[in-house]
Amino acid sequence: MRYFFHIGYKGSSYRGWQKQVNAKSVQESIEDVLSNFLKQEIHCIGCGRTDAGVHSSQYYFHIDIKEKIEDHLFFPLNRMLPPDIAIYHITKVDHKNHAQNSATERTYNYFIHTRKNPFLSKISALYHITxxxxxxxxxAANYLLGKKDFRAFCKTPDRHNxxxxxxxKAQFYIDKTGKFIRFEIRGNxxxxxxxxILMHELIEVGKNKITLQQFQNCLLSxxxxxPLNLAYPQGLYLSEISYPFLKQQASEEFCPMLKIHQWRAIKIN
Incomplete structure (x- = not known):
């Protein structure tokens, strides 16, 4: 039987989703708990990778087991998991459905705050820019829309098919104070x-360090x-995963920046 797990996690304490040698990962933390609880070795197939320090307010993985997972197991599993990982739903699905390969769309949000705030330091990226x-x-973000080759904005392009x-979607938002900025990007x-990488370059555009033409030239050429630089990881959230057979609401508790500000979309005349 195949089960989809709908979870959220705060990535500050982890080296990303994927299990790796000599580093704490979200995958390993969950597999240890599930293997101990279900009394068998469990391997989780995630919907994708996230970098060290990156969060996810909606993430899915699947496992294959012979026994049925009873509904009452949901609460003890959550008690055993670290406080920065939460299970929201456990759903039995058809065996052909795959957490990574069946996803049709992914949405990320990136949050920036422009004044130092100790309560935001691990859930938003600080850029001292006024x-x-x-x-x-x-x-610049509008150039990204549609089917395009993003080889210029990839750390390891030759590892991809x-x-x-x-x-x-590639949309910037700003709150009413002007001190908080959000970028939402959605794609297949x-x-x-x-x-x-894109976020770093977009910030460089906003700082007038590079021109719109230079940004577009990288994409087209x-x-x-x-140099190839990356924006800070703590501002990035994997916010939504779409499947044709499953619709579950992402948790705002794991992405509090979404609900504590009144966001206004930036429009280009």
Missing amino acids: DLDVKKMQE HTECDIR RFLKGMIR KTPPN
Whole structure:
């Protein structure tokens, strides 16, 4: 039997989702608990990878086991997990459904705050910038829409079968104080490091360090920025995963920045 687990996690204490040698990962933390609880070795197949320090307010993985998982097991499993990982739903699915391969769309949010705040240091990225040109950043983000080759914005392009992605949303928001900025990006797939590389370059556009033309030229020529830098990880959230056979609401508790501000979309005339 195949079960989909709908979870959220705060990534500050982990080296990302994927299990690795000599590093604490979300996958390993969950597999240890499930293996102990279900009295068998459990391997979780995740919907994708997240970098060290990156969060997920909606994440899915699946496991295959012979025994039925009873509904009452939901609460003891959550008690055994670390406080920064939570299970929201456990759903039995058809064996052909795959946590990674069956996903049709992924949405990420990136949060920036511009004044130091100790309560936001691990859930939002601090950039000491008072005059970001967010409209110019939105203009650059509009170049990303559609099916394009994002080879220039990937850490390891040769490890992918191809580097084309279909970006369906790339929208900046600002709160009413002007001190908080959010970037939401949605697409069918994303490459390794792609969103953080894009975010760094978009911030450079907003700081007038690079022009819109330079940003677009990187995309069209497939030539990476020099140097190739990534935005801070703590501002990034995997926010939503879409499947044709499953619809469950993401948790705002694991992405509090979404609900504590009144966000206004940046429009280009």
